[in-house]
Amino acid sequence: MSLKAGDVIEFERRFTKADVELFTKSSRDEGAHHLTPDEKGRLVVQGLLTATLPTKIGGDYNVLARHMNFEFLRPVFTEDTIRCEVTIEENERQETKNRTSIVASFICTNQKQKHVLKGNFSGVILDS
Template sequence: MGRVSTKEEVQAFCTIFRDHHVTPDEHGRLLLRGLITATAPTKIGGDLHVLARKMVFNFLRPVFTGDTIRRKETVTHDERMESKAGIACDLTCFNRDGKKVLDESLKG
């Protein structure tokens, strides 16, 4: 399952953060802001019940409204206990064509 962002979400984000660069491309799509694209991989924190302490993003290509973003994660370190959480993950997000759009590392 993937995440699809709508024009309305992008427009709401731009209104909240006073971003006036909301011009559709030749196909009528809006460019997703990096923070919107980055919401796709952040779901892993909730899935694993971990609060992220550090997240590093590398945005590889643009993402537009209507595109489906899928994530793949690899847990590289997991020491979750009742008294503390310690986890590290590498995540990659792909567009509907299977092209990488985002790499992320997460520690929590």
């Protein structure tokens, strides 16, 4: 399936304590707020773990990222379910380079309908 300008892709993910623990090991982002539960027993999800939501498009559509811009708006906690909406803003086929360039924007919203992350990215999709 190819991407076209105007396409909107939506998906969601629920972050767990195991997700944060695994990301802590691989990233070494060991801030106390990622290791010590709050009064409700939740951990704060690393910003870059939250930022993996829009990067899912890269895996699904074989996009090689060129540029990524993230604005972290509020914290995400374990057991939060985050919905990510990605909008393809531009899609330009480059015949001479055998690739398609894309530009996309995204907004991520928690289960309380609060925006937690927004930004944009650009990249290329190489011909197979």
